[in-house]
Amino acid sequence: MRTLSDVYIIGSGETKYGELWEKSLRELAVEAGLKAVEDAGIYSKDIGILYGSSSLAGSINGQNDIGSLIADFSGLASSNIPAIRVEASSASGAAAVREAYLAVRSGEYDVAMVGGVEKMTDIYGSETLDMVGTILDREWEWFMGATPAAMAAMTARKYMKDFKVEKESLAMLAVNDHENASKNPNAHFRNKLTLEGAMGATMIADPLNMMDCSPMSDGASAIVLASEKYVKAHKLDGIKILGSGISQDYLALHSRDSLYRLNSTVIAGRNALSKAGIKQSEVSFLEIHDSYSIYGLIELEDLGFAEKGKASQLVGDDIKLNGALPVNPSGGLKAKGNPMGATGVGQFVEAYLQFKGKAGERQIKNPQYGLLHNMAGTGSTSLVHIVGGA
Amino acid sequence: MGELSSIWRESTHRYRLVGHKCGNCNTVYFPPRDICIKCHRESIGKIKECNMSGKGEIVTFTVVHDVPPAFARQRPYIMALIRLEEGPMLTAQIVDTDPGDVEIGKKVSAVFRRIREDGKSGLIQYGYKFVMES
Ligand SMILES: [Zn+2]
Numbered sequence: 001m002r003t004l005s006d007v008y009i010i011g012s013g014e015t016k017y018g019e020l021w022e023k024s025l026r027e028l029a030v031e032a033g034l035k036a037v038e039d040a041g042i043y044s045k046d047i048g049i050l051y052g053s054s055s056l057a058g059s060i061n062g063q064n065d066i067g068s069l070i071a072d073f074s075g076l077a078s079s080n081i082p083a084i085r086v087e088a089s090s091a092s093g094a095a096a097v098r099e100a101y102l103a104v105r106s107g108e109y110d111v112a113m114v115g116g117v118e119k120m121t122d123i124y125g126s127e128t129l130d131m132v133g134t135i136l137d138r139e140w141e142w143f144m145g146a147t148p149a150a151m152a153a154m155t156a157r158k159y160m161k162d163f164k165v166e167k168e169s170l171a172m173l174a175v176n177d178h179e180n181a182s183k184n185p186n187a188h189f190r191n192k193l194t195l196e197g198a199m200g201a202t203m204i205a206d207p208l209n210m211m212d213c214s215p216m217s218d219g220a221s222a223i224v225l226a227s228e229k230y231v232k233a234h235k236l237d238g239i240k241i242l243g244s245g246i247s248q249d250y251l252a253l254h255s256r257d258s259l260y261r262l263n264s265t266v267i268a269g270r271n272a273l274s275k276a277g278i279k280q281s282e283v284s285f286l287e288i289h290d291s292y293s294i295y296g297l298i299e300l301e302d303l304g305f306a307e308k309g310k311a312s313q314l315v316g317d318d319i320k321l322n323g324a325l326p327v328n329p330s331g332g333l334k335a336k337g338n339p340m341g342a343t344g345v346g347q348f349v350e351a352y353l354q355f356k357g358k359a360g361e362r363q364i365k366n367p368q369y370g371l372l373h374n375m376a377g378t379g380s381t382s383l384v385h386i387v388g389g390a
Numbered sequence: 391m392g393e394l395s396s397i398w399r400e401s402t403h404r405y406r407l408v409g410h411k412c413g414n415c416n417t418v419y420f421p422p423r424d425i426c427i428k429c430h431r432e433s434i435g436k437i438k439e440c441n442m443s444g445k446g447e448i449v450t451f452t453v454v455h456d457v458p459p460a461f462a463r464q465r466p467y468i469m470a471l472i473r474l475e476e477g478p479m480l481t482a483q484i485v486d487t488d489p490g491d492v493e494i495g496k497k498v499s500a501v502f503r504r505i506r507e508d509g510k511s512g513l514i515q516y517g518y519k520f521v522m523e524s
Binding site: 126127129130133139140141142143144145146147149150153154155157158161202203204205206207208252253254255259 | 456467
């Protein structure tokens with residue numbers, strides 16, 4: 001009988017996130033993938049399986065089978081390895097990592113590669129919005145005129161009213177994201193943001209303005225996972241994926257009991273922590289899916305770091321890089337950027353850099369455990385992973 | 391043709407607010423569901439069509455400024471989550487009112503309107519929107 005293997009991240013690679021007009025979908029994917037392979041110090045022939053993740057490549061770029069695309073242009077076509085795409089709208093990245101994690105954990109593969117990519121600026125902004133709307137219930141939300149920002153805004157209005165939370169608390173998350181992104185050379189936005197700037201931006205869907213919304217970014221992120229056996233045989237040192245949780249909820253927000261309790265996040269978080277055998281108090285930093293500022297707040301609650309309605313008490317100094325619970329050291333979805341299929345993989349890249357002491361100016365001191373949270377749509381699917389120094 | 395057939399398929403539900411009711415536990419669903427989320431297999435073959443009164447209450451709302459191409463001519467517009475008298479909640483626009491008059495908890499009722507206009511085919515799609523009750 002086979003025993004389950006511990007799973008290590010042994011390398012990471014990433015492109016810059018942003019409006020990268022000079023780079024194509026495949027160039028982005030290959031750049032991140034090759035950097036990860038180089039970083040891991042492995043040969044591409046060692047890769048046993050490849051998972052590609054993209055949310056919108058079929059819609060925006062007219063390109064499907066991203067797994068084969070990445071494998072082919074990374075020079076792997078002749079090794080004929082399995083290479084498939086994993087899609088879970090805006091949670092595609094972490095969903096692909098989870099599949100790779102399970103493949104290695106099961107003992108079936110010793111080395112698995114994950115490459116997430118999105119090329120969002122190849123069409124006009126309003127057309128891109130049309131594609132991003134695929135993360136909602138197309139027939140009963142999107143058809144009626146709802147956008148992802150509108151859904152988040154309706155949650156925000158209800159949350160702010162029920163818990164008497166001021167708009168400033170939402171804006172503080174964006175300010176924190178920009179502060180951290182100013183220290184991340186790969187971030188989409190490297191400018192710092194003042195609270196006044198965050199409060200006064202152009203309205204998108206009232207009460208959310210442009211500074212509450214993550215941008216449409218181009219970018220790619222990749223990691224290499226390996227089994228304990230492989231890591232020992234090659235004397236590598238990586239970081240461990242200690243727990244993986246995934247859960248889902250009703251596709252449409254109007255079908256749920258609560259507008260501001262993300263059941264999928266609650267359950268995925270609980271499962272990931274329990275598999276890792278740790279408590280919230282042991283977590284050194286979080287990367288959370290703040291596609292819209294309001295989600296950042298309620299995720300802190302649903303992941304168990306604050307009581308419902310009380311996350312606003314946390315979003316001051318505590319969440320800064322040198323605070324008690326640093327949130328989004330990478331710059332988060334708001335400022336590092338949100339190339340949808342790459343975003344979840346990018347959270348693992350950040351964790352890897354943090355644990356390897358390679359995070360430069362945004363380095364967190366002696367991290368023990370990192371919690372990574374990636375979410376689809378308004379919460380229809382959530383993934384939570386716990387990673388730690390090996 | 392794909393888009394046309396999808397509109398035709400949902401037209402009863404969108405034109406006349408026809409939902410579904412579980413014959414086993416009497417739970418009402420809108421948008422319609424083919425299986426009851428409480429009774430599961432016990433509801434198979436027992437789901438019936440069920441007319442909604444079109445009356446409801448605003449649970450939350452937003453004014454959308456950044457809009458998709460099919461709604462370019464309606465910008466800005468009010469989107470809301472509305473709890474129907476029969477129990478289900480749905481997502482719809484509120485029209486014929488100033489955004490300043492919209493409040494959580496206020497009563498609304500359904501009207502039949504043009505929903506969206508497809509930029510490429512020019513196809514106009516109809517369905518329910520809501521107006522404030524005076
Ligand atoms: Zn039933």
